[in-house]
Amino acid sequence: MVPGFGASTLLRADHELWTDIAAAELAAGPAIWQAAAGSRDFAPVKKILVAVKRVVDHNVRIRVRDDGSGVETDNVRLSMNPFDRHAVEAAVQLAEKGQAEEIVVVSIGPKGATDVILSALAMGAHRGVLIETDAALETLAVAKLLAALAGEEGPDLVLLGKQAVDDDSSHVGQMLAGLLDWPQATFASGIEVAGDGLKITREVDFGRVEVGLSLPAVVTADLRLNTPRNAALPMVMKARQKPLAARPAEAFGVDLVPRLVVERVASPRARAAGETVADIATLARIIVDKAAETELG
Amino acid sequence: MAVLLLAEHDLGALSPAMGRLVSAAARLGGEIDLLVAGQNAALVGEQAARLPGVGRVLTAPGVPMTAETLVPLLERLASNYSHLVAPAATLGRDIMPRLAARLDLMPVTDVVAIHGPDRFDRPIYAGNAIETVHSAQSRQILTLRASAFGPAPLAPPAVAPIEAVEGGPAEPLVQLLATHRTESDRPDLATARIVVSGGVALGSAEGFRLIERLAEKLGAAVGATRAAVDAGYAPNDWQVGQTGKIIAPELYIAIGISGALQHLAGIQGAKTIVAINRDPEAPLMKLADYRLAGDLFDVVPALIEALG
Numbered sequence: 001m002v003p004g005f006g007a008s009t010l011l012r013a014d015h016e017l018w019t020d021i022a023a024a025e026l027a028a029g030p031a032i033w034q035a036a037a038g039s040r041d042f043a044p045v046k047k048i049l050v051a052v053k054r055v056v057d058h059n060v061r062i063r064v065r066d067d068g069s070g071v072e073t074d075n076v077r078l079s080m081n082p083f084d085r086h087a088v089e090a091a092v093q094l095a096e097k098g099q100a101e102e103i104v105v106v107s108i109g110p111k112g113a114t115d116v117i118l119s120a121l122a123m124g125a126h127r128g129v130l131i132e133t134d135a136a137l138e139t140l141a142v143a144k145l146l147a148a149l150a151g152e153e154g155p156d157l158v159l160l161g162k163q164a165v166d167d168d169s170s171h172v173g174q175m176l177a178g179l180l181d182w183p184q185a186t187f188a189s190g191i192e193v194a195g196d197g198l199k200i201t202r203e204v205d206f207g208r209v210e211v212g213l214s215l216p217a218v219v220t221a222d223l224r225l226n227t228p229r230n231a232a233l234p235m236v237m238k239a240r241q242k243p244l245a246a247r248p249a250e251a252f253g254v255d256l257v258p259r260l261v262v263e264r265v266a267s268p269r270a271r272a273a274g275e276t277v278a279d280i281a282t283l284a285r286i287i288v289d290k291a292a293e294t295e296l297g
Numbered sequence: 298m299a300v301l302l303l304a305e306h307d308l309g310a311l312s313p314a315m316g317r318l319v320s321a322a323a324r325l326g327g328e329i330d331l332l333v334a335g336q337n338a339a340l341v342g343e344q345a346a347r348l349p350g351v352g353r354v355l356t357a358p359g360v361p362m363t364a365e366t367l368v369p370l371l372e373r374l375a376s377n378y379s380h381l382v383a384p385a386a387t388l389g390r391d392i393m394p395r396l397a398a399r400l401d402l403m404p405v406t407d408v409v410a411i412h413g414p415d416r417f418d419r420p421i422y423a424g425n426a427i428e429t430v431h432s433a434q435s436r437q438i439l440t441l442r443a444s445a446f447g448p449a450p451l452a453p454p455a456v457a458p459i460e461a462v463e464g465g466p467a468e469p470l471v472q473l474l475a476t477h478r479t480e481s482d483r484p485d486l487a488t489a490r491i492v493v494s495g496g497v498a499l500g501s502a503e504g505f506r507l508i509e510r511l512a513e514k515l516g517a518a519v520g521a522t523r524a525a526v527d528a529g530y531a532p533n534d535w536q537v538g539q540t541g542k543i544i545a546p547e548l549y550i551a552i553g554i555s556g557a558l559q560h561l562a563g564i565q566g567a568k569t570i571v572a573i574n575r576d577p578e579a580p581l582m583k584l585a586d587y588r589l590a591g592d593l594f595d596v597v598p599a600l601i602e603a604l605g
Contacts, residue, residue, distance in 0.1 A: 061558065062422045071426050083540075139394070140403045167421050168539065169406060170390050174364065175398035183470035184364055186391045189533070199474065203533045204387040205487070205542075206307055207479045212472035223540055224527065259403035264429045268420070268565055274586040276577075280596060283571070283589050284603035287550070290569050291515055294490040294547035 044193050045100040045215065048091045049155035051146055052084040052105055052120050054113040055166040068264045071166075080116040083161025085123075085228035086221040090191050091159050092124035093226060099193045102126050104153055108142055108249065110134050121239035122231035128242065133249035137256055139167070143175035144254040150180060155216065157198070162187050162220040173220035183217045189224040298327030298414065301355075301374060303367075303383040303392070304345050309337040311344040313488045314384050314443035319350045321446035324411040325380050325437075328352040331457075334370065335362040342459050349452030354459045362388060363471050368396045370464040375400055375436065379414065385440035385543075386487060397438040404438035405430055407543075409445035409566075423539040423562030443488055444545035444566055479532040481519075486535065489518035492546040492567075494537055497524040498553030498575070498593060505530040507597050508552060514604050520544065522560050538563035553593045556581025573597065 056062060057077040065072055080088075094100035105120040107113045108131040117128035131145050150158060163170035170186075177184035189208065190201030197214045203222050213219070231239070249256060277283045300322050305312040315331070322329050330353045333342045338358035346354045360370050371392070375381060381396065383389030385407045397404035410418035415432045417439070486492065493515065495508035505525065512519045521531035523538055537544055539559040545566025552573045554560060561584065564570065572585035573596050582588045589596060 056422070058559070062425050064426045071422060138403050140398060140401075143398055163540070165423065165539065168423065169394075171394035171397075171404065171406065174391060174394035177364070178368065178395035178398035184391070184395065185471065186364075187387065205534055206476075207532060207534050208477040210474040210476075212474050214470065223523065224533065259432065259434055260405065261431045261433070262428050263416075263431055265421070266427050266429070268424060268427055271570075271584060272586070274570075274584070274588055277587050277589045280589070280599045280603055283573075283587065283596075284600055286587050287515070287548070287571065287600075288604065290548045290571075291491055 043099055043101045044196055045094060045156045047102045047104065047153065047155040047157075048094065048100050049146075049150060049153055049158045050084075050087050050091045050103060050105045050120065050125060051158065051160045051172065052088065052107050052116045053081045053161070053164045053166075054078050054107060054109055054116045055081045055164055058082050058165050064265055064267045068266060070262070070265045078112070078115070080119050081161050081164045081166075083163060083165070083221055083223065084116075085161075086223060086225045087159040087161050088120045088123050088125060089226045089228040090188075090219075090221055092229075094191070094193070095124065097193075100157075104129060104155065106131060106146065106149055108133065108137065108145055111246070114244070114246070117244060118236075118239050119231070121242045121244070122236045123229055124235070126242065128244035130244065130246040131249050131252070132246050133256070135249070135256065136258075137249075138258050138260065139169050139171035140175060140259065141254065141256040143172050143179055145249060145252050145256075146172065146176050147179040148252040148254055150176070157215060158218045160218070160220050162222050170220075173218050177218035180216070180218070183213050184219070185211055185213050185217065186220045187222045188219050189222045191219060191225065298325070298379045299377060300325050300327055300329045300380040300382055301371075301378040302329055302331050303371070303381075303389065304331050304333045304341065305384050305386060305388050306333065306335070306337060306341040309340050311341050311348075312384065312386075313485050314386070315345065316348055316449035317443045317446045317488065318382070318384055318441055319348050320449040321411060321441050322380070322382055323350055325382075326414050327379060330355055330378075332357065332371075332374070332462075334358075334360045334367055346457040346459050347454070348457075349449060349455065351457040354457050355462045356459060357462045357464060360464055361469055361473075363469060363473075364392045364395050365470040367392050368399060370462070371396050372399050373464060374462070378436070380437045380439060382439045382441060385442045389440040393438055393440050400436065400438070402434050402436060402438050403432070404440070405432060406440040408439055408441045411441075420562075423558055424543075424565045425558070425562070442543060444543060479534050483512060484516065484518045486518040486520060486537070487542050487544060489544070489546055491515050491517035491548045491550070492520050492537070492544055493517045493550045493552065494520035494522070494554060495525055495531070495552050496522040496554035497528055497530070499525060499530055502530045504594075507593070511550070511552075511597055511601055514601055515550075517548075517550070518546075522554055522557070551581050551585070552597060554581050555579040556584060573600075
């Protein structure tokens with residue numbers, strides 16, 4: 001049966017009616033979605049693979065190189081992509097609830113990317129893998145490397161951030177799911193184990209949807225999924241004792257050659273300097289004029 | 298050269314972004330076919346057929362609008378097209394990278410300018426840099442940001458032929474359990490000409506009504522910062538910014554918004570920005586074309602009054 005939108009929960013514009021009415025489809029759906037979460041004595045998710053990326057810190061105001069060759073990344077603060085921190089946190093919370101057993105964290109990049117693996121290990125991941133390369137890989141190559149690693153590791157769930165704040169692509173999770181032919185749930189703001197699968201809340205253009213996923217699956221994390229923990233110093237020290245393997249990207253036998261040529265990177269056009277408005281009456285007149293202009297197209 | 302454009306629709310209505318996307322896609326060259334999938338495909342297909350510039354409408358009512366079901370259909374149709382295109386909104390962002398990987402292609406997403414059939418601009422670093430990319434691939438997989446392209450020009454009325462296509466696996470891998478929809482009769486935020494946005498300074502969902510009242514006065518859509526959404530003052534689909542909706546209205550009125558980098562990323566394309574904030578030094582006040590420093594709880598009610 002095609003899932004329909006017959007069971008919508010309408011929210012008033014004042015958004016005070018965020019009700020959680022179970023959809024009619026739930027009753028009609030496969031039995032696994034009806035099983036109560038946590039009603040079993042084994043972890044439904046044996047292994048979670050979490051992919052993390054080292055990026056220019058999201059608080060850094062980036063500078064475009066004058067020659068148009070790219071964005072200056074030398075001598076700027078680098079840290080874990082914020083969305084990936086939510087993915088790590090989600091994995092650690094599942095493990096803490098006894099709903100997942102092992103968390104393997106992977107990053108792809110130069111040796112320095114080890115830092116973000118250590119951050120994830122300090123948050124509670126169990127084991128790290130660095131797929132080492134100095135090349136700037138496109139998202140397709142990243143997805144292929146992750147698919148190859150998933151083939152070796154056999155996770156039940158791959159968790160990633162919904163996008164990286166450097167290239168803002170939002171590709172890798174979806175590509176990985178496509179390469180593995182697994183179901184995907186992007187832009188997740190809620191993850192619950194439900195029977196043998198997962199119930200995921202996704203943030204979409206008109207609000208939210210809840211979907212049931214069978215495993216194995218790929219889920220990408222949005223910012224409202226959870227609040228990532230700051231690892232305490234003992235955890236940071238302990239992270240250094242956890243297993244961390246480094247393997248060259250070339251060892252995975254996948255095509256890493258870029259498909260696109262970045263011809264130029266430019267700064268966006270600067271806005272003209274604005275003016276300070278004296279009073280509310282003047283502001284109202286400006287708004288009326290501008291609003292009238294929009295009607296003329 | 299031919300373009301297949303995936304139509305976005307909801308509750309039986311074609312997305313207002315589609316007119317813009319058809320006229321943008323015309324810059325790629327070739328005929329434009331529109332694919333309408335999902336439950337209301339027949340109904341929406343009728344609307345799609347009336348968009349100027351559409352050569353043919355393909356309807357796939359048996360294929361739910363999920364990545365796992367739409368991608369196999371698009372894979373099957375791909376060989377007929379030089380470009381497979383979707384709006385850079387939830388649906389397109391979900392589907393097109395998966396499709397690209399299945400076809401062993403590198404997609405170009407969030408395109409904000411088309412320089413030809415294989416050369417595109419896309420923003421990176423929250424819009425603080427724009428990269429121009431060239432793709433020599435056999436086929437281009439694209440998502441286009443509707444807000445970056447102007448409304449469709451007026452054209453004589455025409456109706457494109459509609460053909461039904463089969464396809465999709467019988468059993469979806471992902472089960473839709475429930476939807477939670479923000480009901481509103483205001484304009485679509487992504488394509489609205491005027492947007493009024495509020496920040497965490499509104500203090501409560503009740504306080505946020507002030508933003509909604511001003512928006513109603515102006516026939517505007519309502520936006521919110523991530524902090525306001527996180528605090529529960531506004532629903533998630535109102536969020537404007539790097540991780541929410543990227544908008545480019547003619548007029549953007551920002552109220553009680555200091556202007557984090559991630560929020561500014563969502564409004565850089567706005568033609569005129571008006572800011573009202575207690576702090577004249579706030580980044581958004583500095584960026585604004587017109588700024589008024591003051592307490593929003595004094596200024597906004599007086600402004601609503603002054604607007605009549």
